[in-house]
Amino acid sequence: MSTDWEDVKRLAADFQRTQLSETLLRLSERNCVEIMKRLIEMKLLDVIFTSDGKEYITEEHLLREIEDELFSAGGRISLTDLVTALNVDYIQIEAKANHLSRTSAGDVSLVLGQLVSRQYKDSMAQEVDLKLQETGIITIAELTKQYDLSADFIDTVIAERLGTIIKGKADVNDSRIIVTNDYLSQYQSKVTGVLSAVTRPVPLNTVINRYKFSESIFNSIVNELIASKRLSGSLSGRTYIPEIYAKTQLEYIENFYKLNGYLDYSTLSRLGIANAQTYLQKRFGDELCYLNSCAVGQMLNFQVESSIEECILNNSWVDLVPVMPTILSESDVNILITKTLEQNKNLSEPTIVLCDTIVVSKAFIAKIEEIFVPLMNKKATEDLNSGLLLTIFAAQKAAKLDSIVDDKRSESGGKGQKKGAKKGGGGGGGGGGGGGAGSQGREVKTKAVKKKYKPGAKVTAKDDSDDESQNEITFKNVDELIEILEKNISNADECPPEFIKDIALYIEATLRDKYETIARNVFISSASASTAKAKKSFADVQKNINQIYCNILMFDRGIKILTNDELQTQLTKYLLRSLCSEVVNQLIIHFSSEDISSIATPEVRLKFISKLDPNLKECITRLNTSLNAKSVDDFCNELETT
Template structure:
């Protein structure tokens, strides 16, 4: 190695050593830079914008310059802010803030729906709109909005600012979003003018629009201009843009007017259907305008003039003056309906001349005028009929039932009216009792008081006199009238039959008139009938009072006899040692005689208090409860106990309840005390009745039944009330009191009866058994008639020791 090269190496080694030994220059890392920038931002000494990747910073001024550059280089000078986010890598909020600042400081830029638009782009849009308007002749803001994807307000402003400058056209006065050219309006105006000139009859605007190819909005604008210049040979009727507008040519209107004048002059009326066929839609308005000085009457189907109404008025005046009737239908044209005639009559009767006659008239069948004088003449034959019907309804008792029903409904109505105040009084009473502590009684006490008040009030009304229904409140009067209406003395059919006999109503076509007059007279005739019935009823009340007392006495005797029979029958059933047999006989006695006595008592209570029920049927427990609920308050407790006692098995309890029910508080009847002296005649009478029934009876089962009852009475000296199902038990009782021969005869006959009942009538043995029973019947009857009590002693004497 040469010396020079070696010196170079040494020099390089010295430089390297010097470099290693010397201190390094100060440098900043990336993290230090971030911290420095962050500190400057916190101290507001630096204003920068971060990029979306966070690796770069840009100042607002630089971001503004870059946005302007992108707007300049972008096609059409219009760019979306979202697209700038992708191009510049800056957050959308920062770009939106810079775009807003650009719009504020630069009048040539606009921010519209997130898009930055330059003035040159607006000018370009105006030029395109002008070209499209020249091509189409008309353009709307809606079309431009869809084409340019810009708001309608912005485009409206652009078009209006450039109208007459860049955009050559006019704005529609009725719709500011529509623009058109003069040539377009002139072209469509010529089409419309030609179509209207060619029309000879009414045509709808919709048809004109379809034929001419003109929009409806533009059509009415052009029509207005043509009408002002008097270039339209006709008129447009109906509301604009409603779809019902019509164009009526002037020549057609003239022919319409000529036909209407001629028809009205000849007939005196106008038919709406005929006007509709002529194309006159609003016929009443047309008639008002066409005949302003005529006194017309507008009916549902016609407009009637004085030529029609004057003859009708004259005929009605004549009928009122003579007190007769008149049918105006022949005076009217054949097209008129009865409803039209009725309206004409209503209008004619408003005339002052007819009112001055001071006559009341009625309209029947829509076309017939009938005076009060004529109706009074028709009602004269009903006087005798009403009197006869009144006597019949009083005699049958229907009038009394109607009055009872009327009073019951009146009472219910009055109670319903009194309920609001009664409820308020109850609330006040409960409040006072609650404030007073325990000294007011519980809930049960309040209920008892309430019920007592209502029933006492109800009873006071029910037991009022027969004439009290004439002096009630208006509401009760309504109830009375509705109840009285149920009592119909004369039916509509009967009224029609009487009216048909009148000479003035005997024509064939007056059947409907007779029916309507009958309906009209029905309420008044029935009211007169009720008044006549009331007079007949009052006149018969005095004579019936004596009969009523007699009926009371007869019922008292009947109930006393039945009561005594029940007591004797009770003694008879106690002759049986078997308690089960006694119980069954007691139930049968309760079910029959005791129930019959109870029903007689309840029927008497219902009659005395005019409680309505079906008298043709036997009283059921439900009907008895109905009578009990409607009976006076003091009668309820005894009647309720009597009603409930029938469900027990104690005859003695029922008799006690019957005795209480017959007392002065309820039936006011005298119940005779038991008298043993009268028991024997009662026993003999009962036995004689059984023997008479036995003599006339031919039924084997009944003959055996009656025979056992007679033998039982003779043996026990007591009466027995038993059905046929107890015959076998009676025979067991009689076995120890009759001879063996008699018992065997009865037992054999009893067996044959049972065998007969079990055998079908189609069986061969049925006739044979029946013959045996018929042959043995005289012997059975003979036993019953000839049996004496001492026969039992003879039986025991014949028995061996």
Template sequence: MSATDWEEIKRLAADFQRAQLTSSVQRLSEQNCIDIINRLINSKQLEVVFTTDGKEYITPQHLVKEIKDELFVHQGRINLVELAKILSVDLSVISVRASELEKSSGAICIVNGQLIHNSYLNLICEEINEKLKIKGRVTITELTGQYDLPSDFILNVITKQLGKIIKAQQDPHDSRAFFTEHFKKRSISLVKGGLLAITKPTSVSTILSIFGIEEHLFYFALNYLNESKETSGSISGKEGINSIYTPAVYTKSQFEWVKNFYAQNGYLEYSALSRIGISNPVKFVEKNFQNLNLIKLDSCAVGQLIFDQVEAAIDDVIQTATLVNILPILPTVADEKDAEFILHHVMKKKSCQSLHIFNSSVVVTDQYLRNLMKIFDEEIEKKAKECVSSGAYLKFMTAQDKPSHKTSMDDDKFESKADKKEERRKKASEGKGGGGTQGRETKTKSTKKKYGKTVHNDDNSDDDKRGKSKNEGGSKKLEILDIEDIKKILNGVDLIEEEDSEELVEEIANHLYPKLHKQAQESAKTMYESTIAATNQNRRKKYTEMQDKLNDLILKIRLFERGYKQFPSKDVQQQLAKYLLKTICTDVTNEIFTYVVQDDGKFEGKEMTNDLRTKIVNSVPNDQKDVLNTLNKSLSSSTLDDFLNIIEDAVGPGFCDVLLKKTDKKKERSQLLERRQQLLDHINVASDSALVLQLASLIVFQEVTQTMLHASGRFVSTILPFLEPNLPADQYSALKRYHDLVLKLLTTSNSNEKSETQTSLEEEMASIKEIAVTFKKNVQTRD
């Protein structure tokens, strides 16, 4: 407090004492004083501040004076809330006066609701300086926690006092940290000593944990030491805790080791370089061995010594017309890819046209491959003979050129394509009876578009790629001598066997395959031409048999239709018609479908089912599709009408080329007799009671109606009532009793009862057979 202030206090005290001692004539009451002051306040002649309890009031000037006094008492820092409690003045009033005080005085500021004087800031700066003397380094973070002040405020205060109160310097890597010169020198000395002791690559994290130093201080010291040449080493990658420090002594020893390795071996192995700590061997070689002109491979870098050895081995192969594997010559780490690269490099330099590379590392001469071809002659002849004799070559040629081979059924020799077209035109215009070749030609023309793309000219290629592309294009390829056959023979060759490599055998086999395949095709073609006449004759014979079979079956179907129409019940007729469609009609349909697709190998050998017939319908040309589809659907009908309406088209031109023969009484009579004799033959040898009853019923039915009936055993219960009016009572009773016994045998589960029934059936079987065999004679006698 200044001397002027003290003088003012003394003067006021004297005035106060004088007023007390002086007696007045008139004294004012307390209420009068209050009224006078309120009038002055209301007229704005006096400004006062009331206390929080309302009993006292003070002037603003005095309030400011008390605020300063309290700030002084609290050593330059006080909270405004606490100040308002001490002075018993509202906080808002205190805040306003504090703000005015901050503006009017450069030594006072408000921070986070606290009034702070510069004397306090100087005090904490002295404390921070003392802390730096002890610790050597402090951070704004720890000071913020200690003094409960904003970090930016403390940073600003310390920055202003650097070099004055605070004897320290700001960390260049961390602006919110400060350290002394002594701390800096100590840290540099610590890092220097540690780095000089390191002899191999060490992670920065390890160094930090050993020295107990922070990351940024380490890099600060490292950069300082490298710039001053006191240490020599490098950091790999970006500066950070995961970086690796490599001392210069280690790098030098690495280089010496690599140099000696190359001098001894003629190559540099990348994995060996990695094992001695070189993180990027490829870049290391490029940087340090540029003058050697090394060839860089995936696993190593090789020098001229290796290339000279490979070149010498190739020269020896050319002279001896054999093969050699260069992999043993190369470094042990080199693989097939490296070997292939080196071979191409050497062969390009030597301009070798008569050499081939197999399995990436084996060099083979043309002459050796030609010698290998000769050992296959015997096997090719054997395989070609098997191919022709088995019919595989015929199927292949049919698939390749259907029109030419269809015509060969009527010709016993090969003709040119132009001659075949001319002959087809002649046959189409002339026609032939009995389902000959006209319909046959119609079929091949309709399917030509489907198979026309499969033509394969083996004489036009001696190249692996050409054969492969034709196979991928959809053509069918006939393999007389396949890859496995070739590999089997190659495995017996001495030089190849010594290599003991399946990959080598595979590649040589693939290389020889096109030529051997062509040779085998030519051999098979020669044999095929010598046997084509006999093959065509056999096809004509089968065609004739098929024609007779279809005529016979269709005639039987018509006769069976007459038989089931003898029953007055439409329901029975439909059941018998369905059974006929399911059996004999289905057999006829299967025969037709089989013939239509006989030249299409994809359906060969498959069981003819309804699903397969549907697939065939979808695969045939449009001019055949409708007829075959109608025929197939007719099998699901309940009458024979649809089947018989379409059958002539289905066996006619464009399908089976069969001309159905006209029926007459003589043929029908012959069929009836043949059918009866078949039934009699079967019943004479039959021992199954149900079968005997079925056969007997069919024989008697045929004799009664003079028509044939095709029915299974489940129709016997329908046939017997129909025959009752035409049978003697005793014979009908015998048949009916036998029928009941058969049903009883089939339905009973009692073993004793089943055994007795079986015995009865066996005893009466002879009488049932006799009824069937002698029925005709009995009918004639009754008549």
């Protein structure tokens, strides 16, 4: 390698000597090109071609020329100017510029296709300082336009030289604003003068626009002046509030509260307080009760409690809207009542709230409900007599049975009614058995089937045709309750119409339940009385029939002793038409659904027999036919069979 290098130096020396020689022994340009080409191919020489290809430049020489051009240009030159000046391709210039920027330790910077030296940066900083001392303030944005360099680059240059070349400092809130201390002092004095003269809240933007203040500097100076107590005031958002105004405002608020016992938010808004509720919470804390439109103090709370206590003691009601200040809306009064009742169970338990603002004693409600008790008893009796209670209770029982059974509704309903009929018949049979006669036991059983089965059949038919709502017991609708309340409540004309309606709505369900209880008790009492009466009535019938039957048997035996056949026949017919007919009449009168006092003729008897229950009709018909027999024994046999 050393030998090759020696050859290169020797050739270079020969080349130089030949060029300087005045003899005719010189290398032609073509020979020179061939020699250079050979050296480059052998990688013994690293050169850069010029743009026209007529010259070769080494990399070290190109760097030196770039540095020389940068210096001669005053420390700032663009890469395009270097391309023109050095006649070298732009790619080569850019590569060497990047290399120079990396290896210069910050002395040279490549910015937006321009090389900038440290000397230029210092010179630029000196120019900036001169301008800063003249104007007192300068921004990076202005310098960017002036020097046509990037804002970040200029910001870095300025930041490195602040306090040294540049006699100033960056703004606290915005580092891209540079100011002098004198400028800040003047600015502070001006801001202090303006804000010291303010006696009411003023938006900061208004001051900034009127006096042409820089917003960022203004904000930092105001905060600094307030923190150092040079300004007697405070900031609420973007509004400056002088201390004198805040004191006057607070005095007004406290005096208003002491006088009225409340503070409405609209008044605070007119005083310049944006968020009135938050302001009051900071100032008064839990001392106030915060409503929708205002905040009230303990004085109004005590007033509400006193009114409710008086309402409880008098078993009455009280509307708290007239008691409260007019500024309170109905929703405010409702919130106040709710909070008062939540905090005191002794007040909440014996009262209810109607119409949002009316507190009513439960004792007053109970007294009102007592008004309807006589009406309930009267209606229960009317519904019982009309058969409505029987229909409803039977339908309810059938519906209850239907809900238990998994089969079809109609099928399960029919089974439930049949079971109810059989149960009723068994009870009647038991009563008849107490009479002691087998035939009468059958008759009573037949009667029980008739009485118990028929209503069940009616309920089934009604349940199939009517809505389920018709099976519910109702007392009075709301309109009817309102009408009754208006007639029975003292001073009802002074009550709000909504109050009467709310009472009716409140007690409607209670009255319905009470009426159902009363109606059920009336129905059960009536059913028990009817059963006892029926048992007593049938016992009397049994007793009468037994007496007549004994007489019939006695007279029949006496007739049979007679030897005169004609007389015996006549007496037998008479016995059948008299005592035996009386037995049939007694049975018909007892089992008939009509009110019958007596049966005068056989035709009338046949008419009533035709109206009997089908289960009884056949038996009574056979018994009636036996009255036309020739022997009393036929009648007795038929009677025992029946």
